[in-house]
Amino acid sequence: MALSKKKKFWLQNTLFLLTLLAILLFLLRAPEETTPFLPHDPVHEPFHQIKSKRQAEKGCNVCHSPTGESPLGENHPPKYRCLFCHKRVSE
Numbered sequence: 001m002a003l004s005k006k007k008k009f010w011l012q013n014t015l016f017l018l019t020l021l022a023i024l025l026f027l028l029r030a031p032e033e034t035t036p037f038l039p040h041d042p043v044h045e046p047f048h049q050i051k052s053k054r055q056a057e058k059g060c061n062v063c064h065s066p067t068g069e070s071p072l073g074e075n076h077p078p079k080y081r082c083l084f085c086h087k088r089v090s091e
Contacts, residue, residue, distance in 0.1 A: 035085045035086060035087075036086065037086060037087055037088070037089050038082075038083065038086045038087065038088050038089070040089055043063070046059070047059060047060075047083075047088070048088050048089070053083040053084075056083060057080070057081065057082045057083055060079075060082045061079075064079070064082075
């Protein structure tokens with residue numbers, strides 16, 4: 001039993017709209033962003049001035065290494081892409 005072109009058209013459009021609705025509902029239920037921004041203080045100001053995120057991240061380990069003045073916590077996620085989560089205010 002073949003579907004007519006009109007029924008197939010409506011079925012495809014309905015499935016497409018239901019998929020879009022499911023994606024929209026999923027995104028609307030996502031939790032709010034809780035990761036703090038990169039501080040805008042004298043210590044972090046140079047990192048705001050560097051255009052390249054990768055270049056800016058090279059200086060994070062100076063203070064945030066295990067022996068630095070402000071080491072990261074035990075449960076902190078991977079420590080090599082700081083500005084992936086900690087956005088600069090201007091971004």
